[in-house]
Amino acid sequence: MPILTNVEKKSFKGRFFLTMVTLLLTLGGITMVYPFLLMFSGAMRSDMDSADMQVRPAFLRDDVQLVRKFLETKYNYNSQSMNIFRQGVDFNFRDAHVDLAYSAAAAADLETFMNQPGLPDHWQALGGTALVQSIACLNHELLIAELRSRFDDNLDAFIAEQGVPVPSWWTVHVPMGNPASVRPALPGGPLLESYLSLMRTLPAAERSLVNLSGWFLHNTVLPAFGLMNLDGLNEAWDLSLDSIQDLRLPSRVPKPPAFRAAWLEFVNESLHVSYIRSDATDGDYREFLRNRFSGIAELRRYWRDLEADSFEAIRLPADTEWIEASQAGLYREFLQALPPESLRLVGPEFAWRNFLRETYGTPEAAAAAHGITARDWDAFAPPIADLETAYVLGQTRTLRWRYATRNFRIVTRQMFVQGRPFVNTIIYVSMALILSLTLQPLGAYALSRFAPPGTWKMIFILVATMAFPPMVGLIPKFLVIQGLGLLNTYIALILPLMVNGMLIFLLKGFFDSIPKDLYEAAMIDGASEWRIFWQITMSMSKPILAVVALNTFSSAWMAFMYPLIVCPAEEMHVLAVWLQQFQLNAPGTAVFASIILASIPSLVIFMFAQRTIMRGIAVPSEK
Numbered sequence: 001m002p003i004l005t006n007v008e009k010k011s012f013k014g015r016f017f018l019t020m021v022t023l024l025l026t027l028g029g030i031t032m033v034y035p036f037l038l039m040f041s042g043a044m045r046s047d048m049d050s051a052d053m054q055v056r057p058a059f060l061r062d063d064v065q066l067v068r069k070f071l072e073t074k075y076n077y078n079s080q081s082m083n084i085f086r087q088g089v090d091f092n093f094r095d096a097h098v099d100l101a102y103s104a105a106a107a108a109d110l111e112t113f114m115n116q117p118g119l120p121d122h123w124q125a126l127g128g129t130a131l132v133q134s135i136a137c138l139n140h141e142l143l144i145a146e147l148r149s150r151f152d153d154n155l156d157a158f159i160a161e162q163g164v165p166v167p168s169w170w171t172v173h174v175p176m177g178n179p180a181s182v183r184p185a186l187p188g189g190p191l192l193e194s195y196l197s198l199m200r201t202l203p204a205a206e207r208s209l210v211n212l213s214g215w216f217l218h219n220t221v222l223p224a225f226g227l228m229n230l231d232g233l234n235e236a237w238d239l240s241l242d243s244i245q246d247l248r249l250p251s252r253v254p255k256p257p258a259f260r261a262a263w264l265e266f267v268n269e270s271l272h273v274s275y276i277r278s279d280a281t282d283g284d285y286r287e288f289l290r291n292r293f294s295g296i297a298e299l300r301r302y303w304r305d306l307e308a309d310s311f312e313a314i315r316l317p318a319d320t321e322w323i324e325a326s327q328a329g330l331y332r333e334f335l336q337a338l339p340p341e342s343l344r345l346v347g348p349e350f351a352w353r354n355f356l357r358e359t360y361g362t363p364e365a366a367a368a369a370h371g372i373t374a375r376d377w378d379a380f381a382p383p384i385a386d387l388e389t390a391y392v393l394g395q396t397r398t399l400r401w402r403y404a405t406r407n408f409r410i411v412t413r414q415m416f417v418q419g420r421p422f423v424n425t426i427i428y429v430s431m432a433l434i435l436s437l438t439l440q441p442l443g444a445y446a447l448s449r450f451a452p453p454g455t456w457k458m459i460f461i462l463v464a465t466m467a468f469p470p471m472v473g474l475i476p477k478f479l480v481i482q483g484l485g486l487l488n489t490y491i492a493l494i495l496p497l498m499v500n501g502m503l504i505f506l507l508k509g510f511f512d513s514i515p516k517d518l519y520e521a522a523m524i525d526g527a528s529e530w531r532i533f534w535q536i537t538m539s540m541s542k543p544i545l546a547v548v549a550l551n552t553f554s555s556a557w558m559a560f561m562y563p564l565i566v567c568p569a570e571e572m573h574v575l576a577v578w579l580q581q582f583q584l585n586a587p588g589t590a591v592f593a594s595i596i597l598a599s600i601p602s603l604v605i606f607m608f609a610q611r612t613i614m615r616g617i618a619v620p621s622e623k
Helices: 006-010 012-042 063-074 079-086 104-115 140-150 155-162 189-201 212-225 230-237 257-269 282-292 296-302 325-336 348-360 363-370 384-393 396-418 421-450 455-467 470-483 490-498 501-512 516-524 529-557 561-566 575-585 588-621
Strands: 124-126 207-209 276-278 343-345
Touching (some): 012 588, 207 348, 212 230, 230 257, 296 325, 384 396, 396 575, 396 588, 421 490, 421 529, 421 575, 490 529, 516 529, 529 588, 575 588
Antiparallel strands (some): 276 343
């Protein structure tokens, strides 16, 4: 019966009342939808912008935020790594300095420089190859594809050759370490080879040049002077810097005593010897080795990969050559025995200046082309920020789509590829639905149709099971399943959902409302009891069967505690258990994506079955 009559609806008070009810319902709907929109928006974010409360993520409309998102993924969510490679002083990616007014000429020149043949591999590093909190960075998927292709998707073959056990392909990664460090974290083996092979094929903007000045700044300068004591730095080292980021590491030992001491300490203790050379000759190096070792055989015990057959065949490493660990110790001893003035540094920033010298001839011409002010070549640093900004602004649509769908792609891959949670859940739910929609209607039909002695006692027992929390029965269920030897099997998962006292009680009540005349007419026509059950009772009970199916589906789809207890093996984890394990390691933004994807089946089923479900609630009273 309606609240208002047709006449009252047309009056001013009636219209005002209906308007207020509509507004209240609309407001209530917004309060329900808005949190969901925030969660959906959060699923498109990352650590950088996870605290934002906007429905539309900023990187979808703001190019500055998009560049920061690119930096976050390129530098593996590590702002310190970004500062070293870009010689910056940003505290985090959220506030990283980004200038959209980049120099196109500088970006083009740096791209040409980085793509030239023969650029040493150890002068650059590929970004986005790490695995951070279960989240793959920019190029991690490409690296995994390279490895799987190389080993024909045989993980055991990769483990045998690499010598490092990994549970799956997707846990293999290469952290973006600093090759200039005295102890670089390079993996070696086929992983390093695939990493270098991939690095050579990707665009220059997705790589970073080793920045000796940036490493010197963060390793030596900032610990000694801090970020705000620029005047103290200028005075102590006899410099005239306008910004601490303008500091350039000289290739030769500087003259000011304090600067000289810091330079030598950095070179001798913090810089990898592959970036240090000297004015010494091959003869000086051979003489050092002869004095150090009695013969070539003794030298081989220290320098394991030595190919020379005599001291005369040994040469100093070239400027672009990487020095392996077996030679690095001997070579550093040799360098430390030389006068400091004979040492010189090599690396991409010094090669970059030579490249500009050959291209423009004078620093004034190069500065004019790049839109900067510079009086000498030492002021030029590789404009990696210009290259990165140009790269991002050149493909904004692609990058926005990639970052917006990244968490969903990762969650989907882990659900379908890396493990079996989705497959296990589909099997679990399907078997539970089939058995629940078969056994429970049969039991309810028997109680309703034949009313055996003690029917109400049986109903009382069924209803009494609703009085106890489900957790009370977990231990008895586990002991029974364990005693039957069914742990980590699908049967163990399905048994508790085959029969439910509440659902049998609901089904019996619905079956009782079906007219008995239909049964009698069917019996007169010669129908068997089985045919009566299927063609009359079940066909007329679709609404309540929908309620039973939805209840069984909901109980199985997001079941957590019981499946975790009876199926603890990782290969038997269902979706809810996987979600719990995923949330322990993944960031909140990926957790949002996992929850949304896990909720889609329930939402779809309810949307398509809601009318049938409502009939299941209302129709019994009308029968």
